[in-house]
Amino acid sequence: MRATKDVHARRVLAAKLQLTSLALNCTTHKEICARFSAANALTAFTPQNAYKWFAGKALPRVSRVYSDWSAVLGGHLTPSFIAASSFNEFAEALSRSHALPRETVGRLSPDSLPVRAPDTADVSGEPSAPRADHPSAWRADHVLPGRYLAISPAWSPLEMGRLVVGHVQIDALDGHRSKFTYREDLFGRAFVLSGEMIADTRYAQAILHADFARRAWVLNLHLPPFPASLLTGLLSGSAVLDFDGRLLTGRFLLMRDYSDGAIGAIPAYAAPDPVLIDEWLGLLGYREGKERLSFAKNAVDFVLNFRDGILIDVPPEDQRALGLALDKLAPHTGRQDALQETGRYSSTAKIKSLLP
Known part of the structure; x- marks a missing residue:
């Protein structure tokens, strides 16, 4: 005993x-x-x-x-x-x-x-x-699981300069794996991205799949120290509402929810107003004061006003211009093979008509 x-x-x-x-x-x-x-x-x-x-x-x-x-x-x-x-x-x-x-x-x-049992001692x-x-x-799974409120720059050209607000749930699976679920409430419905997240001692990464499109988004986060109230990183993919079809990368900021989910759903688009974020922080369970409002201002600046610009994007027209210039330099045989493989052209005459 x-x-x-x-x-x-x-x-x-x-x-x-x-x-x-x-x-x-x-x-x-x-x-x-x-x-x-x-x-x-x-x-x-x-x-x-x-x-x-x-x-x-x-x-x-x-x-x-x-x-x-x-x-x-x-x-x-x-x-x-x-x-x-x-x-x-x-x-x-x-x-x-x-x-x-x-x-x-x-x-x-x-x-x-x-x-x-004790680990094996070294020669010293x-x-x-x-x-x-x-x-x-x-271990990462000690600190990451929980609920978060996420803010990031809007990707849609119609909402440029505003914030996108979403909700994140991280659930531990086993070892260094977690399930990452991100939800935006947009136009009366929930848009959900989810996937398995892996982590080492420095970074957490996930490939997120949508429930509404055959697309994938790549998420990379810095691994924070305990208690992990703040997660930051980059989200890469394409906007749901972007007629230009750009590939995009934007900053992603997550604030841990200490309120047991009391904050509820928030519309996806919001003004970049520190006072508004300060109110959200209150709902999330953070202590009121000048420091909280100061954090809110810094959070907006972090998401929207960093030195490299609001977003990193790859417009299709840029690729088209570069691609056309390089295609003109490609050998004729290579260009013919590429066109034939598409199956869009049924005769050699049509292929030759496209060549200078």
């Missing part, structure tokens, strides 16, 4: 440390050890001990570790509370000072973190870096 309690205590400690690392945006043992060293130069939170504690192999032998832990978290939690609290109590208290998505807390519960005697599947390793 005592051995079982000891194992559970070590699991709880490992889970608390994992949650602390994510709250502090620490992705390695070295980074979190540096935080403890800054609080106390003589801390027992050394790389060797951190490795054992994160792996669920041991418990701290000195109580001073919990005082250092309290200082690292800004003094919001007492050393005795950090040491004696359950994981759920610790997570609830930590969430008051750090934004912790509910899905993440659930995945980091002690029961979900297997206690593994130091433990090697944790494997990607190790409970102390930072």
Whole structure:
């Protein structure tokens, strides 16, 4: 019985440390050890001990570790509370000072973190870096899942200079895979793009397919630190309403929804008004104040006014002009073969009539 309690205590400690690392945006043992060293130069939170504690192999032998832990978290939690609290109590208290998505807390519960054997030490005697599947390793699926409000520059020529507003849902699948679903409410119906998203330690990428057209869109996102309130990247494809048929790439900004979906549906096109975005941020659960309005202004500037222009596009007329110029330089035999393969011309005479 005592051995079982000891194992559970070590699991709880490992889970608390994992949650602390994510709250502090620490992705390695070295980074979190540096935080403890800054609080106390003589801390027992050394790389060797951190490795054992994160792996669920041991418990701290000195109580001073919990005082250092309290200082690292800004003094919001007492050393005795950090040491004696359950994981759920610790997570609830930590969430008051750090934004912790509910899905993440659930995945980091002690029961979900297997206690593994130590990794093989290197020739220097130091433990090697944790494997990607190790409970102390930072993984994208810890931070990405959740709901987001997305804004991007309008692609339609009729709405140029305005914002497109959409809703995003990211659901963890397994490993580093997630399902990404993007929805715009446009002209009385929902337009949905969805696909599988993969991630490493720096980027998340997805090929999104539409429910209304035989097209695909490519999404590339920077992978943010915990708690991932903001995701940014590029969305490439073609506009649903674009009679010119351009290929386009635009900036894509996602703001995490902390309101459990209370914001509801928003029409797809909106004015680039910081006050409007500030109101949305309030509905999403962000604290009111000058900083929130300042963020709203910066978000509009990020999406619409970056130095390379609002959009990167490839107009068909540009391709036609370049293509025609190069076609005129192609050898006659090659041009004849290309025309014959199209099946649009039934005789050599018709082919020759097209050649200069």
